[in-house]
Structures are given as structure tokens and as C-alpha cells.
Amino acid sequence: MESMMDRSGTIRRRRRRKWPWFLFTLAIICGALLGTYAYIVYMPNSKHVQPDFSGNPKPVFYNGMQLEQPAIGHNESLKLSFEIVKERIDPALIYEKASESVIITTQDKVMRLRTSQLTGMVNEKPFTLKFPLEKADNGVYLPIDPLKDLYGIELREAAETGAVFLFKEGEKIRWERAITYPGKPERTVPMRRDPSIKSPIYADLKQGEEVMVWKDQDEWLQVQRKDGHMGYVRKDHLETSREEIIPKQAPQPEFVPKQPVAGKINMTWEQVFNKNPDTSKIPPMPGLDVVSPTWFQLEDGEGNIKNNADPAYVKWAHNNGYQVWALFSNGFEPKRTTEALATYDKRMKMIKQLLSFAQMYSLQGINIDFENVNLKDKQNLVQFVREMTPLLHEQGLIVSIDVTALSSSESWSMFYDRKALVEVVDYLVLMAYDEHWASSPKAGSVASLPWVEKSVADLLNQEKIPPQKLILGIPFYTRVWTEELQKDGKTKVSARSVYMDMPQRVIKEMKLTPVFSPETGQNYVEYKEDGNLKRIWIEDETSVRARIALVRKYDLAGVASWTRGYENPEAWKWIQSVLDAP
Template sequence: MNTPLVEYNKTRNKNNVLRISIFLFALLSTGGTILYLIYNGSPIKIDYQRDISAVWVNEEKQINTRILVEKENYISVNFLIENIDDGIHMNEDQTMVIVTPSKNIVFLKENEKSVRINDDINQLSIPAYVTESGEAYLSKEMIEAVYPVKFTILKNGELKLAKDKGKRTTATIIKQPLIDEVKLRQEPSLLSPYYETIEIHEQIQILSEKGDMLYVETKNGTKGYVNQDSVDHKEEEAIVINSPLPIYPSAPINEPIRLTWEAVYTKNPTPSNLGKMDGLNVVSPTWFHLEDEKGTLKNLASSSYMEWAKSRDYHVWALFSNNFDPELTHQVLKDYETRKRMIDTLLHYVAIYKLDGINIDFENVNLEDGPLFTQFVREVSASLHQVGKVVSVDVTFISTSGNWSAFLEREKLAEVVDYMMVMAYDEHWGSSPVAGSVASIPWVEANLQRLLEQVPSEKVVLGVPLYTRLWKEEVTDAGDISVSSEALSMSKAAKWIKERNLTPIYEEETGQDFVSYQEGNVTYKMWLENETSLKKRAKITNKYNLAGVATWARFFGTDDAFATLHDTFLTLEARGDAMPNL
């Protein structure tokens, strides 16, 4: 017979067993949930938010770059400038010019179905160029017709861009133990909701890595995160897309540049009077000058000079100048048709005179016209490269002077020309209030270093002055000092020194020989261009692996000057210090 105490103990034991069972069940359930989450992640599914106004470039989503016009895809020009080509230019009349990296020139008008590529007219089924809300767009088909790119419309409606010479990494989804299926998640965490399930063995593209998660794109175009352990067979492959247009390469000559400018103001020199000029391989006569706002060019070219140059195996790069007129320059650069008229004229002269190239010398240009000048040089370069000719542009050292330096977009210019001639002189210009060197050696080297931060050394040609300035410092009746100067050729400077029986002294500060002469209340000073300075300039050229030298100007120099440069380069070459051939 059971006592009440015994009955009580039995009941208590049953309750304890029940409590323990419930606790163990809860513990197992929680543990199972935790284990499930650890291996399979969050089971919460959400919708993928696609954006048909965007274009995807790898893992980067470029928003508000795409519109549909009658079901055709159009891409923002601003997007194209940032991601494909900054050589897209809008003219004042809203026509558009594209100079492609392959050196083709494309001309477009808004809402027109005809497109001019170089000099050929191409008909399209839809307008290539439209605007919406003040923004310009180009059709996808037009873009693929001129650039080595490919747009893909993904299954989810988004647009993807692939560019030539890019890379993509692919991988395959694999089955893992304890995991039911691979889910594409919103964030790089297994606790994040997922967009969709990815089939085993499906190939995906890896866009980036974040910890132990990969940011990937599925065959549907959906982008999200998967665990690193869910993929195998990673392979990196190059993206190769052939250019749809002919490719016109740059045309530099395969030897160091040894150039002199031939200053032609009214008539050309008599070839029989020209000296030996050892080592020279390029001459640049100043033959073509801007004449009016219609883009007419004044022509001072000489067939006899060409014959003489070719008899010496010189390359001839005729110089084209804007006459240093800022307003006239603005008028001819602002309009594509005027720019094209000048370029067509240059191409005509190149053909009839059998020129090897054109040297562009635009100076005193309004600061705001700098981008227009860059665009003109793009167009000139493309046109001349199409016929295998060399293009060079003259620039000053970097300074804050708007019309003489700051307007030059040197980095962009260097991308399209074969050579950049830096006019490394006029440290102290003719009307300088202080007497000084035309181009002291430390000044040249310091400014060259700054230029080389923007321009590759293999494109830079160092300008070398063959003239000096005779400075006159005169004490006035008021006790002030009046400063004036005149430019002297090397021979005239030597004659002036000899007539006064002076002996130049070497000045460490400038790296040049210097003379000073007192006559009454007037002090004359001159920093010389001679063997001392020319050797130093040649050594700078080699020290920085520049493309060569260009002397201003031939009539300022002497046969000895050219011989000094030539002999110095030969000596450096013999020592193994010379610049490699280009």
C-alpha cells in the first residue's frame, strides 16, 4: 500500500522527467536552428531590385546613365566620357565630335540618322544622338559601331558593359556537405536575406571579394553574395573585343630627335647658304600661319627648301602657328567645320610638299579655350596619323600664366601627339624687369621634373635656346635703374665680347658662363649660350631619357653649336649613358 509521501515522490519524478524532456527538446530545436543557420543561412527570400536606368561596369552600378527611346537603348554621354573615351566633344552648336582611341573622327548631329566617320557618310536606322532633359545620349548600336565594347542586356533587363582589354573571373557553383542549396544573398553574410537559389554547376562571374564571401553575377544578371566555399574552378580570362573601325597608330620616328626650327617670317633661306649642322635629323620651318576667322592659312612653304632638306635626309615637320592672336584663335576653334577646314588645308600641304609631319605652335590662347585647343589637337592628330604623319605640339613649362601656360592641358595633349616640344627658355623674357638668364640650368631641370609628372619622358623634346639677351641696366637721373634687353645670336654675342676684350666667368648659380661690362652709368650683363650650356642641356636630355632636343632657332646658332650637341651625345653614347632609341 502506497503512502501519500510515496505518491507525492512519484508525481514529482514524472514532472521532472517532463520538464527535462521539454528542455532537451527546446535545446535540440534551438541547436538545430543554429546549425541550420550556420550551414544554410537565412531562409528569408526577398525580391531583387533591378534598375533599367543603370549600366553595370563590373561590380559598379552607374545610375541614371540609360534611357529607352522607342525600345532602343541610349547611353549617357557623360557615362561614356568617364568610362570609355574622354575624346567626346560638344560644339557650341550642339553638334558632337568623337575622336576615338583608334584615331577615327566621328561627327554627329542631334536626331539625325546619318553619321560621318572620317569623310564617309553612314546611314543608320535610328538617330545615333538624342537629348533628354538637357543631357546627351548615344545609341547602344552607335557606340558598338565605333568602340571595341559590348553591351549585354541581361535576363533581368539590366545592361552590362564589357570593354576590350578588360578581365573577368569566372567560377562554378559546387555542392557542399550539410548545405541544401546555394543562395545568392543581399549582403556578405549568411544571416542576410537571399534573392534566388543558384543551381549546382552553374557558371558565375566573380566581381569582387569581401572576407569569406564573394560578390558574384549569375547567368540571369542578378548580383549578390555567396560563400567562398560554394565555388570552384576559378579562371581569369581576358576580354578581347576587336575594334569595329580601322586602327591608326601613332607615327614617331625610331631615333632620338635632333631638331632645329627654321624661322621663316617673309621668305625662306637660300639652301646653299645653310651650314653643316652635325647630327641634325629634323627641321621645322615656320611655314603655316592662321590668317582669318574662316580658318584660312598663310603659306610660306618652299619647294627648294624641301628638296634641300630631303637631300640631307632630314625629316620635315612644318610648323603651324595661331599668330599668337587669342580672339582669332577662339573664332576658329569653337566650330568643328572651321577646325576641319584648317585640318584639310594642312593635309593638302602635307601631300603636295611631301611633309613628314606638322608641329603645332599655338600661344597666347585664352584660358577658357584650352579644352578647344585640346580638341583641335585630337582632330589634327587623328587626321595626320591616318596618313602616317608625325604630330608634335609646342608647350611652355607649367606656370600660372593663363594665356601662355595654364590653358595647356598637357596630360591630355600627351595622349594624342607623338612628341611634346617644351620651350625651355625665356626664364627672363625680353621685357623682364630684372636681368637674368634666358634659361639657367637649375631652372630648366626643376621645371622639367615638374613637367614629367604629367607627360611621359619618351614624348618630351627639350627646347634649347641658341640665343642670349644682352641686358642693359641704366641708372636714371632719378636714381632708379632702367632695365632693357636685346636678343643676340651666338655669333653676335661672341663678337660683342671680343670687341670689349672680355673673359666670361663660370657662374655656379646658373650653370652658365657670364660676362658683365660697365660703361658710365650703364651696366651690361649677358648669360651665354655656348659650349658650356649646350653640353649641360644635352646631359639633361639624357639624364631624364627625353625624346631629344629642339633648338630655337637655326639662324641664331652656329655650326659649332650643332657640333657641340652632336659630339656630347656621341660621348654619352660611348659611355653607355645615351638615351635608348625610341
């Protein structure tokens, strides 16, 4: 070994290197760090925290979600908030502040509950409640008994915490249970606050304890105990237990509207002003099934109805095999309509009168014709129809409502909630006319064929109206338009409505030759009179047959015509031949 000599002549060896000690120390430090990291990352958190319901004194859960409003009461006295019932069970539920009433409408029932009263009303018949509608500081609460009967819901109440579980008939609940550890009965399965082993523990599940599963999240399941508390459990700590299906109530018999004929409905309105027609002068109307005389009209904002019905007309109709669906109009008076639709009592007053009239005159149906309605009354109109229909159905009556084509006009079209209405009534009747109305600034067809077809298609496609519930309304009238040139060079447009045959007389007298207009699908004629241009889009066999062909093309429920007495007598044969064609 090499050596060195210092100045004193003493031989000195080189110092030994200390690298092995340094590496050993470093290894110890790294091991400690790795152990600490492993502990931090992989060692489960054993801290327990008490779960709560975010301050909710009596929480309600639906599909694993805690709802905002609490329940009140206990067992039989349990009640749910109006907001929960409306949001989760029945969006059509309404609360009428003026009378402190909750109104529930189903396909065959109208139920009214009033605060602090143990007597409710179903289809205007009294029934006794165990517990009343209750008005509390945070809202209105409904007793559970009528809710269970009407909607087939199931409510479960946790004895330990008071938590309430809401289930609907037919829904499925997935149950899993905590795994078992043979020979270790004291061992538990942690249910954590979050899907992480570092999250604190909400509860220790006993072996075999069942929990409801609401959500999969990677290696974790979101679960809920029977006491209402929720958390996360690792998938490998649970095993499949069972699937529960909430039982359905026995199906209630549904009202099936009486189809007037085996095929398509052929209906016509009978316009009645102050005097009913002399039925002896009404010619045969082959193929006709239903007459709808305009007998009933809203008289004031209190819900009183003016009655122009005629028993002799009903007898004539029945003798000729026609059903009578009397028309009920709002008189096209928006202010009066707003007032009459505003409260349950006024709406029910109208309904009761209609029921009385239907019984008095042996009617088979009511046709609702509300027009020129304020947009703000859109939902009140739906509510009126929802309350009316079960009561009319109970009396065996068919309910139909007239609607216009889709447009941006608030008082002509937008106030109709067609999707909501068609769920309730038996038929929507599309008044597919007045494309160009009486005071239109531009001359044009009352109902051009492309416009009519688009109106039908819009309701079927955009509004999802079932074709079997849609009746096409067609005009038996047209308009004679006058275009008068003014001194300022502008053209003044005016119009008058005329019967179907009036243009034929003009054509014959003036020896005119109509031409077919492909743009409108109608025959058209124009002529000069007193220096002014006269224009007529003609209603005749061509236009009538084309419209009825749309009923066949879209498989609609049938046709309705406005109005009897305006038609060419042959129109009934035109309609019948197309409706009955193989």
C-alpha cells in the same frame, strides 16, 4: 527524526523543502529561452522578397556595379548613355552642344556622330549607321555598333529583365555554380539580400546554376545572376565553375613615327616673317635632320590659316636631306584662339587646311606652336590635337607640339595638358628658354643650365613624359641687359635680344674677359656704357655643349634650336659632336 509538539500536545513534523521543483521549473524556462535564442540566431530566414533595380528601367552593370544611367533600345538598337561611355570607356569623349555632335577620337580615328542622322564621319569620310545618335530626355545615347568596333567592348543583354552587362576586352569573369544535392533535385540555394542568414531571400538558385562572383565577404560571396539581380550566397553553397576572359579584338596596326635618323633628332626652326630666306645663302648645317619653317598662322577666329610656305625652300631642304615639319602658330592671339578652337567644324577647318598644305608642299610633319592661350581653352587645345593627329598620321605626317616649362603662369604654362598631349602626338618639344624674358623686371640668363635641367626633370618626373618623346629646345640667342639707375634710387631694367655672336664682338672690341658663372653654367660678361651697367649671359660653345649633354644624360629624343640664322656657324658641329658621341 526530530519532532515538535504544538500547544495542544499534538506532535507536528517539519515541512518538506520544495527546491527540486523550483530547479526543475527554472531548467524548463532556461531551455525554452535557449531554444528561442538558438532559433533567433541560427535559424535561417525563409522570407522571400522581390529584387528590383532601384527603379532603373534598363540597368547597365559594370564589374558588379549598377551604373546610374539606364540603357535604351533592345538587341541591335541598344544604346548607351554618353555619361556611361565617357566615364567607363573613353574619358576623351566629348559632346558638342552647339552642333549636337558626339566626337570620338582614338589613336587612328576621328569619328563624329550627329543626332538623328544615320550618316557619321570617320576621318572625314562618311559611313552609314544602323541606328543614329539619339537625344532623349535624360541625355544623349550612342549606338553600340561603332562602340564595339572602336573600343573592343562586349555587351550582353538579359532576355528576362533587359539588364545590360558591359565588359571590356581582356577582362576576367569568375563564375561559380550552386552546389548539387544528390537525390534531392528540388532543393535550392538561397541568394540573399545581405551577407546574413537572417537576410531575406532574393532568389532561389537551382542546383548547378552559374553566377558571376564580384566580391568576397567573410563566409559569403557577392554574386550576380544572368538576369542581372545581385545578392549574397554562402561560400559553402557554391563551387568553382570556370574563368571567362573577354576576347580581345585583332590588334590594329599602330602608326610608328618615322625617325629622321637612327640616333637623336637634330631639328631647327626657321623664322619666316613675310619673306622666305634665300636658301643659296644658308651655310652647311652638318648633322641637321629637320627644318621647321614658321609658315602657317591662324588668321581669324573662323579657323582660316595664313600660308607663307615656299616650294623652293622645300626643294632645297629635301635636296640637303632635311625633313620639313612646318610650324603652325596661333599668332599668340588668345581671343582668336578661343574662337577657333570652340567647335568641331572650326577645328576641322584648320586640320583640313594643314592636310592640304602638307600634300601640296610634300611636308613630312607639322609642328604645333600655340602660345599665350587662355586657361579655359586647355581641353579644347587637347581636343584639337586629338582630332588632328589621326588625320595627319593617316597621311604619314609626324606631329609635334611645343610646350613651355612648368610654372604657375596660366597663359604661359598651365594651359598645356602635357600628359594628355604626349599620349597623342609623336613628340613634345620643350621650349627651354626665356627663363628671364624680354620684359623681365630682373636681368638674368635666357636659360641657365640648372633651370633647363630642372625643366626637363619636371616633365619627366612630375608629368611622366616618356624621354623618347621629348625634344629639348635650346636658344641660339641671348639678351643684352641694361640696368639704369633712376633719380629715385631704383634701377630700371631693359633688354634686347641679340644673335649668338654679338657678345663675342663686344668682348673683342672692348677687350673684356668673360668669367664662367657656376650658378648658370654659362660664361658671363658685364661692362659700363653711357653710365649704365650692361650684363650678358653668353650663348657659346660652353652653353650649347652643356645643353646637348642633357639630351644624352636623360636619353631624350633630340634637340631643337631657335632659330636658324642666329647661331655661330660652328654650333652645328658642337651639337653633332655631342649627339653622335659614343
